[in-house]
Amino acid sequence: MREKSVLKTILGVWNTKTVVVIAIGAALFGVLMNFGGITIFTNTKLTTAMIIPVIVGAMFGPVPAFVACLAGNTIADLIGGWGYWFDWSIGNGVLGFIVGLLPLYGAKINDGIFKIHHAVIYVITCVIGNAFAFGVITPLFTTLFYGGELEVTFVQSLTGGIANTLVLTIIGIPILIAFAKRNARNTNLTLEEKE
Amino acid sequence: MGMIKAENLIFEYIRRDEEGNVESINRAIDNVNIEVNKGDFVAILGHNGSGKSTMAKHINAILTPTEGTVWVNGMNTKEENKIWDIRQTAGMVFQNPDNQIIATVVEEDVGFGAENLGIPTEEIWKRVEESLKAVGMLEYRKHSPNKLSGGQKQRVAIAGIMAMKPECIVLDEPTAMLDPIGRKEVIQTIHELNKREKVTVLLITHYMEEVIHADKVIVMDRGKVVMHGTPREIFSKVEELKQYRLAVPQVTELAYELRKEGLEIPKGILNIEELVEAISRIA
Amino acid sequence: MLMVVDKLNYIYSPGNAYEKHALKDINLVIEERDFIGLIGHTGSGKSTLTQHLNGLMRGTSGTIYYKGEDIYDKNFNMKGLRSKVGLVFQYPEHQLFETTVYKDVSFGPKNLGLDQLEVDLRTYDAVKMVGLSDDLLDTSPFELSGGQKRRVAIAGVLAMKPEVLILDEPTAGLDPKGRDEILEQIARLHKDNNITIILVSHSMEDVAKYANRLVVMNKGEIVYNDTPHEVFTHYKELEKIGLAAPQVTYVMNELKSRGFSVNTSATTVEEAKVSILRALRKSL
């Protein structure tokens, strides 16, 4: 089981369950984006939605995380009714991919493994991911799709990136720990209840 | 002819650590032998964690035996190329109605299974209509499932299975999340399908009242089948049932208590009329 | 009079196509040490009412008094009320989130801002009250069985030391023994710890056995508010609003109509047994 190839880990496991998890993850992303956040700035919220790709990534790999994020942002736009912002969807997708890399550096939440050095790597990927996704990818696509001015996107990206990093570390790490613990030994839903 | 047959069935949930070594083994089903005939209505009782759901998942080939064999209409569930035939033969309804409805319109959800089978469009429409009628939900065909009550949603789920024309339906606690009226609706629907469409039914439940009309009751305890017989036979063994963390319907309990007090009341009273009859006969 | 609900109304999404008058002029008095069974068809407003009782929802009109204080008063301590009126939702184990049982149960007391010693004390107490053993405190709640999880969740609310405990279908999904165990536990809390209980249930047998008073809701209104015996004599009316009486009530009524002088208000197996035996002895 150990020597799963890197490529396979990146692509993730694809079956009915993956499709459903991504779908429900994306729906939750949309819900949280609209209702579960603290607004700082338009298009920029201290949103808890970004935790979803982390969890999806932890369980299914970065590509499913990417898709969940991309679809999630599109659904958020759909619920919000503020038009479609594919530049942000793609940026979020890329961020989802990067923060969803967990299995690649050995943080196997499914098997209850999440140690301190994993947390450190995780924080680093969050910072890099945000910088790359919103510093490079989103502005790139903004100009490509909407011909928008880069300065605006940069200001937004900066706030968005900082907020995301905050959420991803402050909330993300405890949640990853909780999930890892939950999965650590869950065979025993044993029936014997001693009075 | 047997619809379902389990022979020396053993199933173990195995947990492995990082290196892939076995960390723990949980034997959820322990050497079970059962046989269900075509057209039967069989109920399965058992405490939480007794292996009922694990058993049910074997019939639909969602799980395959660790040891032993399960046959569904003569097909061995271990044969990979039969898996879709098996799933079409034995449909499955789950506990939470919300978690098994896929589409946002009732009729589309009912058609989902039939679409997967590659059935032509016109035929799907016909089947959807028939199955919705069979569960009494035809007038809701254009509704959104979110606006239905729990019992109605569960009936839609049953219709979805019916549209695949299965010969057998396995229901895993279909009434657990419903209120009494919803529960009654669902149980009635299942009985009707059993009688009218001759569908073999396997019903898993924690509600004793729901099994009194079954043909046969199976009681599970820690992965083993510990009792089986008609409802009357099963419910006449009040003490034994209690030992397995189960109970009997309130009338049965009352009859049992009266009997203990020395009244001449037959064992295994199942409904109000029987008890009233029995008491009238004494006086 | 611990709590008084006075002409309470609640309307969901007023002024919109989905407007729903969920509570209509509710008047209700809850006495100290009551054990109330709250019954009604699905969508009758039970959950809506219970969420008003601890201030999670605010009535559209009318008010609620807790120990004589108007809870909608500006100076009323709403957070205090939430700790005094504990609410256990349906499938409460789905809301567990901490990594150990101890942490999860102590979540409530910690939010109250108590010192560590008091938090510890309450946590241990609560865990004991629901009949869990101490050695489970350090395990993850996700590793427990269904029944144990349910108890942890109830303990989490008990640790707030509520004076009133509201439980929304606390036995859903458990096997019969598990159901009995939880209900017995609740009855013990009522008796030994003087906690006022409001039990929302769909099982007529259960409320008949444990409650001293039944509140019956229909389409947002309270239609009966009386002892179980009294309420279940109206079993024909109850059937019209989607409810029923316990099976033994039907047995007793049927026997009565056949000329037995039995007590038709019997609602539990024990009462029915005594009454039938007495009637039969007389007729022999």
Next chain:
Amino acid sequence: MIRDITIGQYYPVDSILHRLDPRVKLIGTIIYIFSLFMFQNYYGYILAVLFLVCIIKVSQVPFRFIVRGLKAVLVLMLFTVMFNLFLTPGTEVFRMGFIKITREGIETAVLMGLRLVFLILGSSLMTFTTTPNHLTDGLESVMWPLRKIKVPVHEISMMMSIALRFIPILMEETDKIMKAQMARGADFESGGLIKRAKSLIPLLVPLFVSAFRRANDLAMAMEARCYRGGEGRTKMKPLKYATRDMLAYLVLILYVAAIFVLNSLA
């Protein structure tokens, strides 16, 4: 509030636009958005306005509903306009202290602002007139050729429809868990940013756990109903073009032609 939210702001009336095949509307929207970037002069914008106004009239969706979507991105729009207004170099027309406005600045600002407004109006009109289900069907059908390059088109559309089905359920769940934790004294509103973020953990863990439980259940229920991807699947409601759809395509072709004519005018 939560049970019956209309996702995607679908506005239920029976107009021609509502009845159009979703593929037409999807392609139309894409063409419209592209057209916004193709204009080389102001005539183009006049055309875009006229076209949009006509379509809105046909759709029977009240104007105020459509404009509502703009409010959400008002700040963003102001920012875009401001940036362009103040930061574009060129011929100066106005100066106060260090703020200076240029001719080119005004031009780009107006252009940007308009483009943004039409972008939002155009795309939200599609969601106003198409149910999410139809949209998904349309999307699947429009993207079908992409299957050749290994894009999992069927899976994507399946994902979208499952997501749509679960949005109201998940909202209700969020609400329920929040209330359950509030009953235990949780406080989601007060405190600084970090404290508030932390207070969300008791909400999020159960929410995720429940979402994954649902996903597990649903995946099992789907497989039990013989779901095995898009291969060999038939459709209960296949999309079919009607005459009105052909007419709509014709209108679109005329619109595109008009763009080219206008562009060559200047």
